[in-house]
Amino acid sequence: MSSSNDIDLNAYVDGELTPEERLEVLDALQHDSELAREACELNNLKSQLQLAYANPPGLSAGNIARRGPSLLTIAASIVMLAVGLLGGWLVGNEQAPKDRLVLLDPDGRGQAPATAESQETRIVFHLTTPDQFTAAELLDDVEQMLDTYKEEGKPLRVEIVSNGEGLDFLRESMSMFKDRIHEMSQRYANLTFVACKNTIDRVEVQHGVDVKIVPDAEIINSGVDYVVKRQQEGWIYIRV
Amino acid sequence: MQERPSKSLFEKFGRNRRLRNEICAQRERLYRLAWSWCHNQHQAEDLVQETMARALAKVDSLREEARLAIWLTRIMANLFRDQFRKQKEETGQDFEPVTEETPEEVTDRSMLVQRTRDAIDTLNDDHRQIITLVDLSGFSYADTAQILDVPVGTVMSRLSRARKRLREQLEKAHTAPSPVVVPLRKPS
Numbered sequence: 001m002s003s004s005n006d007i008d009l010n011a012y013v014d015g016e017l018t019p020e021e022r023l024e025v026l027d028a029l030q031h032d033s034e035l036a037r038e039a040c041e042l043n044n045l046k047s048q049l050q051l052a053y054a055n056p057p058g059l060s061a062g063n064i065a066r067r068g069p070s071l072l073t074i075a076a077s078i079v080m081l082a083v084g085l086l087g088g089w090l091v092g093n094e095q096a097p098k099d100r101l102v103l104l105d106p107d108g109r110g111q112a113p114a115t116a117e118s119q120e121t122r123i124v125f126h127l128t129t130p131d132q133f134t135a136a137e138l139l140d141d142v143e144q145m146l147d148t149y150k151e152e153g154k155p156l157r158v159e160i161v162s163n164g165e166g167l168d169f170l171r172e173s174m175s176m177f178k179d180r181i182h183e184m185s186q187r188y189a190n191l192t193f194v195a196c197k198n199t200i201d202r203v204e205v206q207h208g209v210d211v212k213i214v215p216d217a218e219i220i221n222s223g224v225d226y227v228v229k230r231q232q233e234g235w236i237y238i239r240v
Numbered sequence: 241m242q243e244r245p246s247k248s249l250f251e252k253f254g255r256n257r258r259l260r261n262e263i264c265a266q267r268e269r270l271y272r273l274a275w276s277w278c279h280n281q282h283q284a285e286d287l288v289q290e291t292m293a294r295a296l297a298k299v300d301s302l303r304e305e306a307r308l309a310i311w312l313t314r315i316m317a318n319l320f321r322d323q324f325r326k327q328k329e330e331t332g333q334d335f336e337p338v339t340e341e342t343p344e345e346v347t348d349r350s351m352l353v354q355r356t357r358d359a360i361d362t363l364n365d366d367h368r369q370i371i372t373l374v375d376l377s378g379f380s381y382a383d384t385a386q387i388l389d390v391p392v393g394t395v396m397s398r399l400s401r402a403r404k405r406l407r408e409q410l411e412k413a414h415t416a417p418s419p420v421v422v423p424l425r426k427p428s
Contacts, residue, residue, distance in 0.1 A: 006400045014374060014399075016381050045403060048410075049375045052356035056275035058285065059268065133264070136296040140256055144300075176293055 009035065013042045120155035124230040126223070126239045127166035132176050135169050138240050139180060146188050156190055159230070163196030163223025166240075167203065170195045172212040185216040196223030259299050259308065263292060266312055269377065273313065276372040277320055279361055287323070291316040313377065314387045317369065359409035367402035374399055 011017050012025045029036045123145075125138060142158055149156035160169075168174040170193060175181070184191055195213045197220065203211050213219060220226045231237045270291060274284035295312055302311050360368055373384045374395075381399075385392045 006404065007396045010400045010403060011381070011396060014381070016396075041407065042403060045407060045410075046375045048352065048356050049360070049371065051350075052353045052360070053272050053276045053372070053376050056272060056281075056284070058275065058281040059271055132293055133260075133296055136293065137257075137260055139297070140260075140299060144256070177297070180297065 005035075009039055010042060013039055013046065120157060121149070121236070122157045122230075122234070123236040123238060124159045124161060124227055126227045126237065127160055127162045127169055128164045128239065130165040130168045134240060135166075135177060139177060139184065142191065143184060146191060157192075158188075158190065159192045159194055159235075161194040161196070161220075161223050161227055162217075163199045167195060167199045167211075170213050170217045172214055175214060178214050181214055182216050193217040194223070194226065195219050196221075196226070198222050255305075256299055259302065259305065260296060262305075262308055263295050263299070263312065266309060267292065269309070270312065270316060273372055273377055274316060274320075276360065276376055277365075277368060279357065287316060287319060290319055294319070309377075310379070310383050310386055313373070313379070314389075317387050320369070321365075355410065355413045359406055359413060362409050363402060363405060366398060367405060370395060370398050371402045371406060 008017070008021070008025060012022065017025065029039060125142065127135065127138060129135075138160065142160065146156060146158065162169045169177065170181070172178070181193055185193065193214070193216055195217045200211045200213065200219070203209065227237060267288060270288045271284055274287040274291075275281065278284045278287065291312065294315055302308065360371070363371070369388065370384065373379045373387060374381070379387065381392050381395045384399075385395045388395070390398075
């Protein structure tokens with residue numbers, strides 16, 4: 001069979017022919033048993049290949065999930081972030097329910113409107129998970145928020161505080177987002193990345209490694225103290 | 241009192257959040273395809289992981305949501321190509337797939353499945369990719385052309401050659417004597 005016929009026959013079994021072309025091939029199949037056998041074998045080949053890879057190693061054992069976050073984790077992160085963002089937006093609205101925010105400060109001192117003084121919206125994101133999908137999502141959301149506020153001419157300040165397992169986000173050797181963090185730091189003067197020194201010290205002692213933080217981040221003594229202080233100052237607090 | 245965010249802001253966040261969910265939902269399909277290219281679990285996992293990380297990082301650049309699967313697969317195909325290119329430059333050798341399954345696992349699985357995987361393994365990267373994109377993932381010729389960044393005519397001719405080569409390999413395997421497999425015994 002010629003190369004051209006081969007290609008046509010492949011296109012036929014793949015459903016890539018026009019109705020007219022398809023009729024032509026069907027006609028040829030009826031008159032050429034060799035061609036009909038070829039078409040049948042090509043169809044079998046497709047089925048055989050689908051069977052061969054229906055269940056590759058690592059798929060059924062849930063190993064994909066092991067190396068990344070489960071869909072449930074992702075969904076939970078998304079919901080948490082969504083609730084946090086919504087709570088953040090609504091906190092300036094006097095009718096918003098107080099329980100929409102995740103509050104570190106049980107006395108409610110952080111519930112003062114974030115825009116009390118200068119109409120500047122101030123938000124502190126507290127990243128405590130090593131989940132890179134959540135971190136990617138956070139950067140997307142923050143970027144959009146910064147752009148939107150800028151477009152609308154509204155003042156905004158954002159801080160992303162990483163501590164605990166969330167410190168990986170700002171570690172030189174672990175972060176997948178070094179370039180993006182640098183690029184965003186350069187682009188947005190009103191965005192600050194903050195790393196927790198307590199966590200750095202703990203990781204260095206526990207794992208015997210020298211922890212280096214990306215140069216675009218600031219280092220503070222305690223991430224937890226810092227976000228509590230920010231809440232007391234009236235910042236919107238969103239735990240990620 | 242602070243103004244409520246505009247509707248467009250909610251729409252932007254909503255779109256990205258929905259897309260991110262859809263990207264995560266594609267994980268299994270991507271892994272199946274990645275494994276068919278690598279025949280190595282860890283490499284396939286890394287490939288999928290990297291693909292999804294990149295996709296999530298630049299979800300804004302996706303213009304047509306209906307083409308999410310093509311967009312994702314194109315990212316993965318580019319990563320696969322670059323990884324291989326880098327590996328060849330560094331070592332001067334092609335990637336060698338690693339068999340990670342035990343003899344018992346291989347025996348348990350259908351010989352037909354194993355023979356097909358072995359035959360696919362003998363194909364070059366271009367042939368392996370094109371045949372799995374069309375037959376395994378079910379992409380059209382036009383979509384496959386976009387994923388691999390080649391003309392549709394190239395897809396058609398390459399696919400035809402790939403299938404021909406695969407059939408030859410399967411016939412060769414079929415006529416070869418079957419290996420004798422001695423099942424491992426459990427200690428009594």
